[in-house]
Amino acid sequence: MPEQKRLNVFERYLSLWVAGCMAAGLLLGKALPGLIDGLRHMEFGQGSQINVPIAVLIWLMIVPMMMKVDFAAVKNVGRRPRGLMVTLFVNWVVKPFSMAAVAWVFFRVVFAGLITPDEASQYIAGCIILAAAPCTAMVFVWSYLTDGDPAYTLVQVSVNDLIMLLLFAPIVRFLVSGASSLDVPFIVLLYSVMVFIVIPLTAGTLLRKWFIGRHGREWFESTLLPRFAPVSMTALLATLVLIFGFQADNITGKYVHVALIAVPILIQVYFNSSLAYGLMRLFKVEYAVAAPGALIGASNFFELAVATAIALFGPGSGAALATVVGVLVEVPVMLSVCGVCNRTRHWFDGEAIAAGETE
Numbered sequence: 001m002p003e004q005k006r007l008n009v010f011e012r013y014l015s016l017w018v019a020g021c022m023a024a025g026l027l028l029g030k031a032l033p034g035l036i037d038g039l040r041h042m043e044f045g046q047g048s049q050i051n052v053p054i055a056v057l058i059w060l061m062i063v064p065m066m067m068k069v070d071f072a073a074v075k076n077v078g079r080r081p082r083g084l085m086v087t088l089f090v091n092w093v094v095k096p097f098s099m100a101a102v103a104w105v106f107f108r109v110v111f112a113g114l115i116t117p118d119e120a121s122q123y124i125a126g127c128i129i130l131a132a133a134p135c136t137a138m139v140f141v142w143s144y145l146t147d148g149d150p151a152y153t154l155v156q157v158s159v160n161d162l163i164m165l166l167l168f169a170p171i172v173r174f175l176v177s178g179a180s181s182l183d184v185p186f187i188v189l190l191y192s193v194m195v196f197i198v199i200p201l202t203a204g205t206l207l208r209k210w211f212i213g214r215h216g217r218e219w220f221e222s223t224l225l226p227r228f229a230p231v232s233m234t235a236l237l238a239t240l241v242l243i244f245g246f247q248a249d250n251i252t253g254k255y256v257h258v259a260l261i262a263v264p265i266l267i268q269v270y271f272n273s274s275l276a277y278g279l280m281r282l283f284k285v286e287y288a289v290a291a292p293g294a295l296i297g298a299s300n301f302f303e304l305a306v307a308t309a310i311a312l313f314g315p316g317s318g319a320a321l322a323t324v325v326g327v328l329v330e331v332p333v334m335l336s337v338c339g340v341c342n343r344t345r346h347w348f349d350g351e352a353i354a355a356g357e358t359e
Contacts, residue, residue, distance in 0.1 A: 017237055018237070018240060018324075018327055018328050019328065021237045021238075021240040021241045021244065022240060022244045022324070022328075023244075024241050024244075025240065025241040025242065025243060025244025025245040025246075025247070025248065026244050026245070026247075026248045026251070026252070028241065028245045028248070029244065029245040029246065029247070029248020029249065030248050030252070033248075036245045036246060036248070039051075039053050039242065039245075039246075040246050040315055040316070044195075050191055050192070050195055050311050051310055051311075051315055053242055054239060054242060054243075054307060054310055054315065055195055055196075055307070057235045057236075057238050057239040057242070058195075058196055058200075058235070058239065058303060058306075058307045059199070059200055059203075060231055060232070060234075060235035061232045061235040061236050061239065061303050062136075062196070062200040062204075062232075062303055062304070063200045063203050063204050063207070064204070064225070064228035064229070064231060064232045065136055065204070065232060065303075066136070066161075066200050066201050066203070066204025066205065066208075067204040067205075067207055067208045067211075067225065067228070068140065068154075068204075068208075068225060069136070069154070069157055069158050069161060069201075069204065069205070069208075070154055070158065070208070080152065080285075080289065082280075082283045082284075082285050083152065083156070083280060083285045083286075083289035083290065083293050084152075084155065084156055084159060084293075086276055086279045086280055086283065086285065086293055086297075087156050087160070087276065087293045087296050087297055088159070088160070088163070089279070090272055090275055090276040090279070090297035091134045091160060091296065091297055092134075092163060092167060092171075094272065094275065095131050095132075095134075095268070095272050095297065096128060096131045096132040096171050096172075096175055097175065098131075098268065098271065098272075099127055099128055099130070099131035099132075099264070099268050100124070100127075100128050100131075100175045100178070100179040101179075102127075102264045102267055102268060103123065103124040103127040103128065103179065103264045104124055104179050105264075106260075106263055106264045107119075107120035107123050107124050107260075107264075108120055108124075111260050114256070114260060115257065115260065118318075119257070119318050120180075121180040121181055121182050121318075122180070122182070122313065122317055122318025122319045122321075122322070123257075123260075123261055123318050123319070123321075123322045124176075124179050124180040125176045125179075125180045125182050125184075125309070125312075125313065125318075125319040125322070126261070126305075126309050126317075126318065126319035126320065126321065126322025126323045126325075127261070127264055127265060127268075127322050128172065128175045128176050128179060128180070129172055129176070129305045129308050129309050129312075129319065129322075129323060130265065130300050130302065130305040130322065130323050130326045131268060131300065132167075132168055132171050132172050132175070132305075133164070133168065133300055133301035133302070133304045133305045133308070134160045134164065134296060134297075134299075134300070134301055135157075135295075135296055135299035135300055135301050136157055136160070136161060136301045136304075138299060138330070138334070139153065139156075139157060139292065139295055139296050139299055140153060140157075142292065142295040142299065142334055142337075142338055143291070143292035143295065145335075145338045145342075146291035146292060146295065146338050146341045146342055147287075147288060147291070147342075147345075148288055148289070148291050148292030148295075149286075149288040149289055149292070152288070152289050152292070153292040153296075156292065156293060156296055157296070160296070161197075161201060164197060164301075165193070165197060165198065165201075168193060168197070168304075169186070169189045169190060169192075169193050172184065172189060172308070173186055173189055176312075182313070184312060185312070188311055188312055189308070189311075189312065191311065192307065192308045192311040192312070195307075195311075196303075196304050196307045196308065196311075197304065208220070211224060236303065236327075239303075239306065240324060240327065242315070243306065243310070243315055243320055243324055244324070246314075246315035246316045246320075247315065247316045247317075247320065247321055249316070251321060257318075257321070258321075258325055258328070261321070261322050261325040262325050262328070262329050265322075265325060265326055265329060266329060266333060268298075269298045269299070269329075269333050269334070269337070270298070270333075270337075272297045272298045273294045273295065273297060273298035273337045273340075274294075275297070276293055276294040276296075276297035276298070277290060277291075277293075277294035277341070277344075280293055280294065280348075281347055281348060285348075286348060287345045287347075287348035290341075290348060291338075291341040291342075291345070294337070294341065295334065295337060295338065295341070298334065298337055299330060299334050300326055300330070302323060302324075302326050302327045302330060305323040305326065306320060306323045306324060306327070308323075309322070309323045
């Protein structure tokens with residue numbers, strides 16, 4: 001029997017911490033409206049819509065995650081291309097477009113009597129932004145829990161991050177404008193890509209290179225990176241407190257909307273993970289690649305999604321709320337997908353042979 005793998009206490013109860021931060025943010029928004037309003041109006045230049053406190057917290061959250069990404073691993077793409085091709089197909093051809101369709105059906109038709117048309121547009125936009133940002137950080141945890149190939153998971157994440165630099169902005173603008181009828185200023189979207197992808201990705205890459213060059217890879221991976229984990233998680237929770245503080249007036253009395261937003265997000269998670277996993281089996285990809293590939297196709301880079309929704313529509317918008325609901329459901333849902341993968345590894349043949357050909 002292999003040793004049972006578990007999340008640490010913080011990661012295992014992340015949904016509870018997120019819920020607590022939501023409640024704390026709402027309380028602060030109601031109790032200290034002046035303070036929250038002052039924080040809300042701190043921007044990088046008039047009209048940029050890039051909130052300074054949120055941006056700083058996002059950098060503290062994302063830079064340590066980007067330090068894990070090794071773009072030198074991209075050169076290994078050609079060694080086992082099938083798993084990567086399936087992941088990219090699900091992430092960039094299927095996921096954003098199917099999310100737009102599912103969100104439109106639920107918010108325009110199924111839930112039309114429960115929400116206003118303006119709320120529907122905002123929630124559709126938030127769901128699309130969430131789906132257009134493939135997971136970068138937590139997928140390493142999911143890969144570990146399913147005995148995924150860590151080197152190949154790194155390749156999948158690295159390639160996705162490079163593609164995200166080019167495709168995230170045009171896909172979001174095209175789908176949000178079409179499915180929600182909301183105006184999406186392209187310049188603001190470009191600001192978001194620069195601030196929340198390019199800057200932290202560049203900083204993380206340079207820091208990774210400097211630390212490894214100075215202290216070695218072993219020290220970097222086993223000593224330094226674990227020290228940054230509490231910083232990232234603390235920044236994530238502080239971001240959520242601010243977001244819900246900014247939204248306090250908007251969501252008071254609308255708690256049912258959180259449940260409504262969760263429905264299309266849950267459908268998408270299970271649909272995309274099943275599609276990716278099924279295609280991996282169809283194309284005879286070994287389990288150690290198939291499992292993390294399915295998880296990458298299902299989970300989201302919710303830090304980027306939240307920041308982009310805030311930049312485009314404001315911290316008090318329904319779009320920002322929709323992206324935060326993605327955070328709330330991420331951990332328990334992804335753990336359930338991990339469980340399915342672990343119980344079905346016998347579906348994949350030739351794992352031992354493939355593993356011998358890996359290195």
